[in-house]
Amino acid sequence: MDEQTMKQELTELEARLAELRTQCQQLEHDVLTLQARKRQLIHALDGQLDLFRDHLHHSEQLLEEVRHG
Numbered sequence: 201m202d203e204q205t206m207k208q209e210l211t212e213l214e215a216r217l218a219e220l221r222t223q224c225q226q227l228e229h230d231v232l233t234l235q236a237r238k239r240q241l242i243h244a245l246d247g248q249l250d251l252f253r254d255h256l257h258h259s260e261q262l263l264e265e266v267r268h269g
């Protein structure tokens with residue numbers, strides 16, 4: 201391998217490294233975005249579950265009143 205070939209290969213490797221760094225940064229950004237969305241969805245599901253539990257409890261109370269009514 202002569203010096204010119206090695207310089208060219210080094211330049212190509214540096215360009216590839218820059219591309220991979222950009223891809224890595226984009227993936228890290230995507231991961232953070234997905235994690236934030238996951239937290240939002242979990243929070244929303246927790247709220248829905250609380251509403252469901254409240255509704256279920258209320259329904260059970262009504263059934264008890266009807267049974268003993």
